Amino acid sequence: MASILPASKRAMIPDKNAYNGKRFVNVKNPYLDTMDEDVLYHLDLGTKTHNLPAMFGDVKFVCVGGSPNRMKAFALFMHKELGLAGSGEDIKDICAGTDRYCMFKTGPVLSISHGMGIPSISIMLHELIKLLHHARCCDVTIIRMGTSGGIGIAPGSIVITDTAVDSFFKPQFEQVILDNIVTRSTELDKELAEELFNCSKEIPNFPTLIGHTMCTYDFYEGQGRLDGALCSFSREKKLDYLKRAYKAGVRNIEMESTVFAAMCGLCGLKAAVVCVTLLDRLHSDQINLSHDVLVEYQQRPQLLISNFIKKQLGLHDQMT
Amino acid sequence: MASILPASKRAMIPDKNAYNGKRFVNVKNPYLDTMDEDVLYHLDLGTKTHNLPAMFGDVKFVCVGGSPNRMKAFALFMHKELGLAGSGEDIKDICAGTDRYCMFKTGPVLSISHGMGIPSISIMLHELIKLLHHARCCDVTIIRMGTSGGIGIAPGSIVITDTAVDSFFKPQFEQVILDNIVTRSTELDKELAEELFNCSKEIPNFPTLIGHTMCTYDFYEGQGRLDGALCSFSREKKLDYLKRAYKAGVRNIEMESTVFAAMCGLCGLKAAVVCVTLLDRLHSDQINLSHDVLVEYQQRPQLLISNFIKKQLGLHDQMT
Numbered sequence: 001m002a003s004i005l006p007a008s009k010r011a012m013i014p015d016k017n018a019y020n021g022k023r024f025v026n027v028k029n030p031y032l033d034t035m036d037e038d039v040l041y042h043l044d045l046g047t048k049t050h051n052l053p054a055m056f057g058d059v060k061f062v063c064v065g066g067s068p069n070r071m072k073a074f075a076l077f078m079h080k081e082l083g084l085a086g087s088g089e090d091i092k093d094i095c096a097g098t099d100r101y102c103m104f105k106t107g108p109v110l111s112i113s114h115g116m117g118i119p120s121i122s123i124m125l126h127e128l129i130k131l132l133h134h135a136r137c138c139d140v141t142i143i144r145m146g147t148s149g150g151i152g153i154a155p156g157s158i159v160i161t162d163t164a165v166d167s168f169f170k171p172q173f174e175q176v177i178l179d180n181i182v183t184r185s186t187e188l189d190k191e192l193a194e195e196l197f198n199c200s201k202e203i204p205n206f207p208t209l210i211g212h213t214m215c216t217y218d219f220y221e222g223q224g225r226l227d228g229a230l231c232s233f234s235r236e237k238k239l240d241y242l243k244r245a246y247k248a249g250v251r252n253i254e255m256e257s258t259v260f261a262a263m264c265g266l267c268g269l270k271a272a273v274v275c276v277t278l279l280d281r282l283h284s285d286q287i288n289l290s291h292d293v294l295v296e297y298q299q300r301p302q303l304l305i306s307n308f309i310k311k312q313l314g315l316h317d318q319m320t
Numbered sequence: 321m322a323s324i325l326p327a328s329k330r331a332m333i334p335d336k337n338a339y340n341g342k343r344f345v346n347v348k349n350p351y352l353d354t355m356d357e358d359v360l361y362h363l364d365l366g367t368k369t370h371n372l373p374a375m376f377g378d379v380k381f382v383c384v385g386g387s388p389n390r391m392k393a394f395a396l397f398m399h400k401e402l403g404l405a406g407s408g409e410d411i412k413d414i415c416a417g418t419d420r421y422c423m424f425k426t427g428p429v430l431s432i433s434h435g436m437g438i439p440s441i442s443i444m445l446h447e448l449i450k451l452l453h454h455a456r457c458c459d460v461t462i463i464r465m466g467t468s469g470g471i472g473i474a475p476g477s478i479v480i481t482d483t484a485v486d487s488f489f490k491p492q493f494e495q496v497i498l499d500n501i502v503t504r505s506t507e508l509d510k511e512l513a514e515e516l517f518n519c520s521k522e523i524p525n526f527p528t529l530i531g532h533t534m535c536t537y538d539f540y541e542g543q544g545r546l547d548g549a550l551c552s553f554s555r556e557k558k559l560d561y562l563k564r565a566y567k568a569g570v571r572n573i574e575m576e577s578t579v580f581a582a583m584c585g586l587c588g589l590k591a592a593v594v595c596v597t598l599l600d601r602l603h604s605d606q607i608n609l610s611h612d613v614l615v616e617y618q619q620r621p622q623l624l625i626s627n628f629i630k631k632q633l634g635l636h637d638q639m640t
Contacts, residue, residue, distance in 0.1 A: 029547070222495075
């Protein structure tokens with residue numbers, strides 16, 4: 001599966017050596033190159049069963065998100081936006097042999113689902129980063145697009161994360177390695193965040209801001225929800241917590257950004273997190289949007305990221 | 321969707337009052353009953369949009385597992401094993417409106433996928449427990465069936481968990497609530513584990529044991545794998561860690577059991593964890609089984625749990 005960008009478009013893509021220098025993906029594992037075969041188990045791919053450089057060598061943008069349906073929708077959208085041949089409707093799930101994750105490729109854009117929560121995205125990222133390494137990809141930008149709960153901002157707003165913070169508002173991710181805890185940085189690429197923010201200004205009626213994103217291990221008790229099967233705190237304690245988060249610079253809450261920032265940072269991937277907020281947690285716990293509004297909100301990160309990618313590829317004339 | 325067990329089978333199910341006493345599901349949230357509507361967002365169900373008692377009131381067994389395909393396969397298998405009408409091939413995903421989880425119902429057996437990792441299963445459990453509460457279910461047994469890495473036991477072995485332990489071999493789950501850490505017990509129902517173990521003895525060539533299950537937040541660094549994108553420890557350190565786990569009574573490693581044990585315990589659900597091991601982590605990190613062997617191993621927990629359920633329902637004559 002070589003580049004499927006038509007020749008007319010391919011000319012518009014800057015040469016990979018010229019485009020932002022030649023930055024390879026760093027796996028930080030001395031054992032990897034000694035392995036005879038690397039099976040990327042949860043992606044149903046492997047170095048002996050697949051020609052990874054041929055399949056993925058031209059990837060420049062990796063977009064990840066929790067929901068398989070949404071990542072397929074994004075791939076179809078990118079297919080159209082990049083002006084690729086065919087309707088794209090027959091786009092194949094590259095990981096069809098497993099139901100853990102879905103993966104779609106449209107030209108230089110890879111679209112992958114990661115499920116919900118830190119452990120689920122972490123498995124995918126380990127195998128994705130090895131995939132990009134085996135495929136000898138360079139100058140890769142990776143963007144997580146997601147849904148989130150906002151704090152003190154209108155539902156439908158886009159938050160571009162500058163720094164991911166944990167439940168204690170600390171800009172760090174605690175990784176358990178064997179039985180040791182190692183603390184990793186969760187800073188994201190500031191320049192990339194600014195570029196995305198600038199892109200957002202060109203879209204009418206598109207409320208966007210840059211802020212901290214809080215990443216929790218739990219959707220209910222961990223995010224101060226009063227509507228879980230378990231709830232041991234008062235409404236006042238909940239609001240006090242969310243207001244303290246706001247004061248610390250947190251504008252939205254989701255469940256994957258800290259490990260995403262930490263792993264991409266360590267492996268030399270330029271990374272961003274772009275989430276839409278579905279509710280303001282200062283006002284409610286449950287999402288009460290109509291189906292149509294929910295669908296439109298969920299498309300917002302896709303629209304912004306698609307515009308950014310087209311700009312990077314020199315397809316300015318085709319901005320949505 | 322009332323009971324779909326044919327009348328001839330229904331008579332074999334002990335009366336719910338007689339069967340093990342009348343044990344309701346305990347939600348521990350004083351706010352829940354004050355809510356006008358409860359939207360189980362990630363299951364695409366709700367108290368106003370669905371008649372939950374009619375749909376789920378007869379549920380006695382809930383089986384959960386990571387993979388949607390496997391949970392569908394289990395539902396089809398149970399359909400056949402319970403002798404329900406029709407081929408079952410047209411079985412519907414009750415959560416078809418969302419791609420977060422899948423849910424299937426065959427008679428008194430609910431089969432649900434939970435994705436990978438503690439946060440993913442935790443969201444599902446909050447909403448499942450509320451569902452069982454809203455549906456006024458009683459005397460519910462819940463069993464997680466999964467795949468795992470074994471320690472010092474042959475691949476293909478079944479481990480029935482007595483106690484789930486964390487990465488530090490402690491029988492506890494640390495739940496972050498707002499910005500406090502609360503420690504919860506991870507003991508499982510000893511009697512249920514024994515009953516499952518006794519069932520296993522009736523199946524020929526079915527290596528089964530009761531032991532501790534270690535639950536980690538990470539598949540690679542957290543489980544001492546040398547084949548991730550990141551690896552900062554030596555082979556010796558890895559083996560030392562796994563051997564210490566073995567000494568502490570750990571026989572397998574997976575990624576959901578601590579929060580499963582903690583939440584089910586708090587909410588009064590009789591709970592068990594039944595996992596097959598796909599490799600011996602003292603010998604390797606990657607799963608190198610042939611497709612057929614992998615499929616057969618993955619069916620083992622299903623076979624054991626199906627036999628257990630049939631026994632409970634008085635369908636002894638139909639043991640597989």
